[in-house]
Amino acid sequence: MRLLLALPFLVWSANAFAEPLREPRLNIASGGPEHPQVALTLDACMGGTDMRILSTLVDNAIPATVFVTARWLARNEAAVKVMLAHPELFELEDHGAEHVPAVLGTKPVYGIRPAGTLDAISAEVEGGQVALLHATGVKASWYRDATALYSPEAMSLVRHLDLKIAGYSLNGDQGASLSAASTAHRIAHAQDGDVIIAHINQPRRPAGGGVAAGILALKARGFSFVRLEDVVTFGADGDLAQR
Incomplete structure (x- = not known):
């Protein structure tokens, strides 16, 4: 994910760190020319809920995987109820407790202070898991951090916690x-x-209006939408992830 930042940050490189950060790529299995498909993943970091998007998904029966933080869950009970009322559409996953990058050290990542240590990264990941389970009864299978950049050690830690790392292949809105x-x-x-x-x-x-319009345009092109839990996924190196 990306936050709205000044231009210098938009061209900032992860190579500023002693060990380059990783931005995992993720794809899903192709549906083929007759049945093309995409996975729509939406980050709910903090703040409110964009009803332009949520209503479009519900009204058009379009599935999505939503990554929620503990902070967002605490402030958006009505939206959570809508999602839980449509379990066939919404897969809810872990976006962390406080929305901090899973990055070691102290250098800000896109202007956000990182977790800094492996203990803090673990607390961020597990705090998000606990909040999701408490608010929805859902046990997370996937994790996506703030900024979608990770220290290599953090990626190993997330996998050790039995979570898959949710990268992406298309950035739709550059952090809105x-x-x-x-x-x-x-x-x-x-x-x-x-x-x-x-x-x-x-x-x-x-x-947000563009997200809604883009979704409908894809549907008009004949695309299907699938949740991450319902499809075979491939990581950055082409390795098959468990379904």
């Missing part, structure tokens, strides 16, 4: 920082097998 038109264009031009990342927690930003 893009215009509605740019966001819609990106999502509408997704390819078969893409995992799309966008945000559902920024109702005041134009990007």
Whole structure:
């Protein structure tokens, strides 16, 4: 995920760290020319709920995987109830407790202070798991951190906690920082097998309208939408992840 930042941060490189950070790629199995498919993943970091997106998903019976933080869960009970009322559409997964990067050290990542230590990363991941289980009864299978950048050791830790790391292949809204038109264009031009990342927690930003429009444009192109839990996934190195 990405936050709205000044231009210098947008071109910032993870190589500024002693050990390069990793930004995992994730794809799903192709549906083929007759049945192209994508996985729509939405981050709910903090703040509110973009009803333009949520209503589009419910009204059009479009499945999505939503990564929620403990902070977002505590403030959005109504939206959570809507999602739980449609278990055939919404897969809820772990986005952490406080929305901090799973990165070692003290250097900010896209302006966000990292967890810093493995103990703090573990607390962030497990805090998100506990909050999700308490609020929804759902046991997480996937984890996505703030910024979608990770220290290599953090990735090993997340896997040790029996969670898969949710990368992506198409950034739909650049942390909800893009215009509605740019966001819609990106999502509408997704390819078969893409995992799309966008945000559902920024109702005041134009990007949310673009997410909704892009979803409908993909549907009009004949694309199907699947949740991560319902499809074979492939990691950055092409390895098959467990279904």
